[in-house]
Amino acid sequence: MNPLLEIRKLSFGYEGSQSPVFDALDLTVRTGDFILVKGASGTGKSTLLRLICRLNRPDGGTILFQGSDISSVAPAKLRSLISYVAQIPQMIDASVEENLLLPFSFAANASKSPPRRDELRAMLRKFYLEEVTPDQSALKLSVGQKQRLAIMRALLQEPLLLLLDEPTSALDRESASMVFALMEHLNVEEGKTLITVTHTDYKPEKVQPLNYMLEQHRLHLLP
Numbered sequence: 001m002n003p004l005l006e007i008r009k010l011s012f013g014y015e016g017s018q019s020p021v022f023d024a025l026d027l028t029v030r031t032g033d034f035i036l037v038k039g040a041s042g043t044g045k046s047t048l049l050r051l052i053c054r055l056n057r058p059d060g061g062t063i064l065f066q067g068s069d070i071s072s073v074a075p076a077k078l079r080s081l082i083s084y085v086a087q088i089p090q091m092i093d094a095s096v097e098e099n100l101l102l103p104f105s106f107a108a109n110a111s112k113s114p115p116r117r118d119e120l121r122a123m124l125r126k127f128y129l130e131e132v133t134p135d136q137s138a139l140k141l142s143v144g145q146k147q148r149l150a151i152m153r154a155l156l157q158e159p160l161l162l163l164l165d166e167p168t169s170a171l172d173r174e175s176a177s178m179v180f181a182l183m184e185h186l187n188v189e190e191g192k193t194l195i196t197v198t199h200t201d202y203k204p205e206k207v208q209p210l211n212y213m214l215e216q217h218r219l220h221l222l223p
């Protein structure tokens, strides 16, 4: 069976920059993998996620998703298969429910049916957001709550691959452990495939992750 995601000899540098961020980077991700990408600041962790969901275009090499080169997949279609949650959760000035249902208004999601209100409530509980109601303003939530809401919004699209960029960077210890527990639940109980960027020394309890270190333009699988 094809890997879910296959990156071969990927090279990329930002315009005007002296040195590349990646030079011949390889990565294989299989369905059900839980991948942690670590590395010092500036090594390209966020850039890697951005390239996987086509927010940036590689200079060389290939990124295959389900065997197809992502450069030939329409961006909107790709976005419905791969969900990306940025480091700083973005919410529009509207209710929690409107924020969660926003992606269902995109043409690429026309075939997906939005969840009912009671389903949203149940999901909020699962995401440790029982104190949040669908009617309240999303902008008034804490960063930790927004972070969990952003992950929830991404998952409502039922993506095949979830990309999380430092999902706990702005959180206190308690909120961070909720997000970590959630990630493990999604992988172990629901079989979701995750690539999570982190520079904490987080060690999952329920799952054996594939730990990668990003340095000198390459990914190294840690023992």
Ligand SMILES: Nc1ncnc2c1ncn2[C@@H]1O[C@H](COP(=O)(O)OP(=O)(O)OP(=O)(O)O)[C@@H](O)[C@H]1O
Residues within 6 Å of the ligand: 014, 015, 017, 021, 039, 040, 041, 042, 043, 044, 045, 046, 047, 048, 199
């Ligand atoms: N839009 C941009 N234009 C030019 N250079 C950029 C841009 N974004 C990032 N870079 C540079 O590319 C390199 C990789 O950045 P990236 O944000 O991917 O690193 P990171 O490992 O995610 O860092 P951090 O842990 O601090 O978030 C850095 O040297 C950064 O300065």
